[in-house]
Amino acid sequence: MTALHRFRSLTSEMADIQRQMEEHARRYGLDFFNTIFEVVDHDQLSAVAAYGGFPTRYPHWRFGMEYEQLAKGYSYGLQKIYELVINNDPCYAYLLASNAVTDHKLVMAHVYGHCDFFKNNAWFAHTSRKMIDEMANHGNRIRDYMDRFGVEEVESFIDACLSVEDLIDLHAPHIKRRDEKNQYHFTDATEVEEEPTATRFQSKRYMDSFINPRAALEHELAQKKKELEKKEQLPSEPQRDVMLFLLEHAPLKPWQVDVLSIVRDEAYYFAPQAQTKIMNEGWATYWHSTIMTRHGMADSDLVCYADHCAGTLAGSRTRLNPYKLGVELYRDIEDRWNRGAFGDEFDACDDYLAKRDWDKQLGQGRQKIFEVRRIHNDLTFIDSYLTLDFCRQHKLFSFGFNEDSGYYEIESREFDKVKQRLLFNLTNVGRPIIYLKDANYKNRGELFLEHRFSGVELQSNYAQDTLVNLYRLWKRPVHIETNLEESSVTLSFDGKEHSRSGDTKKQGAKG
Amino acid sequence: MVMKIDRDASRFKQIVRGKIRDNLRKYVTHGEMIGRKGNDLVSIPLPQLDVPHFRYGQNGRGGVGQGEGEVGQPIAAGDPDGEGQGQAGSDAGQHVLEVDISLDELAAILGDELQLPRIEPKGKANINQDKVRYTSVRRVGPESLRHFRRTYVEALKRQLTEGTYKLADPRVIPHKDDRRYRSWESVPEPVANAVIIYMMDVSGSMTDEQKEVVRTESFWIDTWLRSQYKGLERRYIIHDAAAKEVDEHTFYHTRESGGTRISSAYKVCQELVKAKFDPAEWNIYCFQFSDGDNWGEDNRAALAMLKDSLMPQSNLFCYGQVESPYGSGEYYRVLDEAFGADHETLILSEIENKEGIYDSIKKFLGKGK
Numbered sequence: 001m002t003a004l005h006r007f008r009s010l011t012s013e014m015a016d017i018q019r020q021m022e023e024h025a026r027r028y029g030l031d032f033f034n035t036i037f038e039v040v041d042h043d044q045l046s047a048v049a050a051y052g053g054f055p056t057r058y059p060h061w062r063f064g065m066e067y068e069q070l071a072k073g074y075s076y077g078l079q080k081i082y083e084l085v086i087n088n089d090p091c092y093a094y095l096l097a098s099n100a101v102t103d104h105k106l107v108m109a110h111v112y113g114h115c116d117f118f119k120n121n122a123w124f125a126h127t128s129r130k131m132i133d134e135m136a137n138h139g140n141r142i143r144d145y146m147d148r149f150g151v152e153e154v155e156s157f158i159d160a161c162l163s164v165e166d167l168i169d170l171h172a173p174h175i176k177r178r179d180e181k182n183q184y185h186f187t188d189a190t191e192v193e194e195e196p197t198a199t200r201f202q203s204k205r206y207m208d209s210f211i212n213p214r215a216a217l218e219h220e221l222a223q224k225k226k227e228l229e230k231k232e233q234l235p236s237e238p239q240r241d242v243m244l245f246l247l248e249h250a251p252l253k254p255w256q257v258d259v260l261s262i263v264r265d266e267a268y269y270f271a272p273q274a275q276t277k278i279m280n281e282g283w284a285t286y287w288h289s290t291i292m293t294r295h296g297m298a299d300s301d302l303v304c305y306a307d308h309c310a311g312t313l314a315g316s317r318t319r320l321n322p323y324k325l326g327v328e329l330y331r332d333i334e335d336r337w338n339r340g341a342f343g344d345e346f347d348a349c350d351d352y353l354a355k356r357d358w359d360k361q362l363g364q365g366r367q368k369i370f371e372v373r374r375i376h377n378d379l380t381f382i383d384s385y386l387t388l389d390f391c392r393q394h395k396l397f398s399f400g401f402n403e404d405s406g407y408y409e410i411e412s413r414e415f416d417k418v419k420q421r422l423l424f425n426l427t428n429v430g431r432p433i434i435y436l437k438d439a440n441y442k443n444r445g446e447l448f449l450e451h452r453f454s455g456v457e458l459q460s461n462y463a464q465d466t467l468v469n470l471y472r473l474w475k476r477p478v479h480i481e482t483n484l485e486e487s488s489v490t491l492s493f494d495g496k497e498h499s500r501s502g503d504t505k506k507q508g509a510k511g
Numbered sequence: 512m513v514m515k516i517d518r519d520a521s522r523f524k525q526i527v528r529g530k531i532r533d534n535l536r537k538y539v540t541h542g543e544m545i546g547r548k549g550n551d552l553v554s555i556p557l558p559q560l561d562v563p564h565f566r567y568g569q570n571g572r573g574g575v576g577q578g579e580g581e582v583g584q585p586i587a588a589g590d591p592d593g594e595g596q597g598q599a600g601s602d603a604g605q606h607v608l609e610v611d612i613s614l615d616e617l618a619a620i621l622g623d624e625l626q627l628p629r630i631e632p633k634g635k636a637n638i639n640q641d642k643v644r645y646t647s648v649r650r651v652g653p654e655s656l657r658h659f660r661r662t663y664v665e666a667l668k669r670q671l672t673e674g675t676y677k678l679a680d681p682r683v684i685p686h687k688d689d690r691r692y693r694s695w696e697s698v699p700e701p702v703a704n705a706v707i708i709y710m711m712d713v714s715g716s717m718t719d720e721q722k723e724v725v726r727t728e729s730f731w732i733d734t735w736l737r738s739q740y741k742g743l744e745r746r747y748i749i750h751d752a753a754a755k756e757v758d759e760h761t762f763y764h765t766r767e768s769g770g771t772r773i774s775s776a777y778k779v780c781q782e783l784v785k786a787k788f789d790p791a792e793w794n795i796y797c798f799q800f801s802d803g804d805n806w807g808e809d810n811r812a813a814l815a816m817l818k819d820s821l822m823p824q825s826n827l828f829c830y831g832q833v834e835s836p837y838g839s840g841e842y843y844r845v846l847d848e849a850f851g852a853d854h855e856t857l858i859l860s861e862i863e864n865k866e867g868i869y870d871s872i873k874k875f876l877g878k879g880k
Binding site: 063166304317396399407408434451456458462463 | 565
């Protein structure tokens, strides 16, 4: 924690502003952990941002890379971070010292929006709220390993772990996938697995072939054997959390197990932030604009405020601005629930004017958006609330890569296609869905993954490099089954070379 | 305050440097991959610095955007080679990581890799001269330097604060206090005391492919010599049967037809040196590129000029012969016979193709002159 306190704290003028903003936020019903503001210069902010918000994080070159990019982006005037908030209790927020007073007001109001979201959104419910301490702890452990086993050794192992950091089960914190291992449950040594036998009913000999027909006995036996095999198979069900499986079963040294578990814990901690980017930024933007335009702003702030908003809310043709999309959707929901413009009756109405002027004086808008921020993530948010009208009003379109022209081109303005594209990009945070299917593939202890193909191919050179890193963890050949060029293939790496098998269709077409 | 990030940043740079070192040959031969940025930075794409993940490939790229446009209208350029670049998600093709390294750094790497000796310059020490750069904004200054936009933003802010801004009559009138002016500072710039004179045969037999080789090679020559001299001038001469001095762009993009008379280029070069670059003050580097064709009778004149004036005046005179399907390659032999392969100032090199550039540079600059 010492690292945090080397930054400056608020001046008395800014402390006043902070008290005002906090009061406004509370009056609107925002509910947040205590929030501590730190004032930093842009270099420090770039560094903190590179560490994902945790100055005490473990050393790794990619943070240096991130820092270089952020610092360079700032000095060339390409990008600017105004603020950074950490999901923790208390929340920490970093402010850029060089911001104008108006920016500080706005940013503080924005920060309270984020803090409320962290505390109340269901997807954050299982994240650690003492992450600052945990990160410092992780950092110390990894630094200690580096001292003992060498920087190169540890860092390159971290690289391998990072390669699979997205192979986690995003829903696992909320679902009980399997019984917790009970460490006090000892199996009796005499409880040896018996050979499976079919159930025989008591019968007189001459009736036996009728009461215990042979076919039924054989069928039952086969069934039992199959079940037993399934039990013996590892994992018994295909598993999303490949990292957990590796932790429990890969032949790793104790320090490697620890490093892998650190990378996995951090991946689970950050996952909800990726899952709720649109909602979280939209929510914070909604509140800074509500608070600023109704209370926070003095006349002299207007130009600066407008300038700031124009910058952060600018729409783009190649990238959907999460701030913009989020805040507009919340406003749309608020408006619809104020008017009662939802439900069967509204949907069934096909009179444009009636729909436009629909107003049942319901006034549930504010209440509704608080509910939305509590239960949704980006995927379900878009799925539930992106409407045809919204799509038209905001001129959304889908675009894709045209191989012939080498350009990204507008594909469609049809609501269904736009929504589908957006949902696809948000599913599993835009990453392919991969299961661990078999850890004893070909009965040779090889690792077999399965990509659940949904129409989009993996990038094969990346997949190969990932297999190399996976091999470093599993230490036996690794495979992934996927689709390439419209046929099912298995990519493999056996420690020396890559191979690819099973694309018979392609060869057939060629031959 | 020393941040821990410095350690990670330097670690990252080490890795990058390692990558460049490993692959230098690749970058040298694919000089066109290097985007020149500004005066002293180059950006080098390093696609492999990503931690690999299972991720969607090219056909999954795309997203949702916002704004005007018809269906089918292109909105952003894609990466032509596709593989290894771009990310599925809401972003359009995210560019590969480009690492900026300074030309000095690049030259140092080149020097290490090719084991190039440092150059012993001749002539006077550099003289620094001041140059004006506009870098900041002040409240006072001459009207000619008034910053229009900033002035009006200040005026608008003031009027809003005073309450004199009216929506119905949105006039903004700057007062004296609102005015903002551009302001400058003086930056010392070194005076060049080295010059590279590039000469190239642009007759019909030199195709674009050969010129690409020349362009790549001269990029690396520039890079190295720049690291050795604080300022560096470059001059370009093209010739077929007649020669003229041109700018850099013309140099690489002109294609003439007709005969070849190398002495014409030497003559322009001689005149240039005489008029502008006193050999006592300047370090002169001549690089001549050709496919080896020359008009037979011209050889004698050319050799005489080389021997009498060009070679004695220059630190180095380098002749690079690019192999071409149309050229005879004769001139290399002529020079070789006349001066021998181990001449002090004259260095000959045959460049077969792009792969040959690496060795050619080593040959040209390996003497440390």
